[in-house]
Amino acid sequence: MLHFKYLLWLAVGVLLPQLVGSATLMSLLTQSLIYALFALGVGILLRQCGLVSFGHAAFFGISGYSVALLMRDLELGAASAIVLTLVALAIVAFLLGLVVSRIPGIAFGMLTLAIGQTVYLSALKSRETLGGADGLNINWPSSIFGLDVRLFYDPASMFVISWVVMLVTIYLLDRLFRSRFGSITSAIRDNEERARFIGLHVMLPKAVVYALSAVVSGLAGVLSAIYTGFISPETLHWSVSGTALIMTILGGVRYLWGPILGAIFYFFVKEYVGELTDYWMAMLGAVVIFIVVFAPNGVSGLLMQLQERRQKRKQDVIVRRMEVRS
């Protein structure tokens, strides 16, 4: 049943590019999907640990730089460079998580912001190795993981690739968070003191979620670096972290697909409202405030609420019919 649902969504992703006529729309969708994965990384940290990161652009950008350097300076193949980058990112983020996830609330946000900006400024200053403000062009080989590299450049096929990556990621995360590990992290987020008193070590699970969230955002960074063939300090800027966070809040984190929806929503507002008015940011801000105040579970939460209500109405109708009959 569960797998059927994923197959259905897979079909949707494969069919969608066939139905989209406009090239602009297609490239908008592909871009939102990559950012959606980025936002998902931010989202799982919020969902499982209640931690708000203002520095995830670091993971998004670093992975692009790392893959570029591993290929250029160590002459690794694309696949090994990507795998090595994500493994290293997981380890570094885990160690970092052991330290930063001890810090509560606002202070955690500020710390991640500081770390993020440090990374941004370092990349900006490093003219020799990282190309400074100009960034780096990445020379991808003709195929990556056995796929023709042109598939990664074309918005339509890249959409399908990103869609598959996203589905697999959501599937794995969903399984993980439904397991005991999910219970443990929920308990810690909910009431850390009580968690300790029922015998839970609270730091380790948080660090694991932090590492996971970094890897998911890093994976998005890799996709972005392949898609654009380019990496620059811009991707490390705090405003990029902020954008991912806004997408996450827009979409809501109760459901794993919330941040995905949030990212798509964000790009559509930016594109279509941005065309009408220069104040699209202000309008988006108003939407974010509305959501924070009235719909803490975001757009995804609202949708699910609507659906539940519809289902309940349907059930009520059935019950009433049965009552009439009997």
Next chain:
Amino acid sequence: MIQVPFFSVRDLVVDYGGVRAIDGVHLEINKGEIRGLIGPNGAGKSTFIDAVTGRRIPTAGQVQLGGEDITQLAVVARRMRGVSRSFQRTSIFHDMNVLEQVFLASHQAQAKDPERDAVAILEELDLLQYADWRAGDLGYGQQRRLDLALALVGSPSVLLLDEPMAGLTVTESRDLAQHLKRLARERNVTVLLVEHDMEVVFGISDRVTVLELGKPLAEGTPDEIRANPKVREAYLGSAA
């Protein structure tokens, strides 16, 4: 054979900054005993539980369990040795469902069959019909019992209960006391019960310790404590 007390606290001192909340408390409890701990508000009962369970590190003194010094251990390490507690201010997992959290607590406490253990405790505490409820949606009395359930699972060796009956009606608390007594006996749990309801404490405790201003005032069987003139004067005054 010399009988070594299963659980003992020696010369315990706990300070909050300049305030000495526990001032040289000595306490020994035998395995399977239910010990009442009473005393007026501010006597230091909650602080005592905090120091024993690792929520606060004492200024001086020793806490021993089964011959092992656990004074400096972290909360989780103590829980692994069977030290478990409930809270005066209800402490549960509001966003989780009832069974899930009790199951998790039981699993962490290394119960042999956590599922069965969790269900048994929920049944005993009359919470089984709320198994799939979000804990935050429960009523006050049910949340109190859930707090207790989280402490009871996995057969702890020492269970420290901080006013588990607070806020319950008289019937509810008498009823809960009977459940508690049965569970403790069944599972051979050593219990330290802090409670304001004297009838409950005297009714189910084997022995009672009276605390006043951080110091032990008296200790004895419920009858002895009831008859103790010092206690009557200092604490039971109005009731006696």
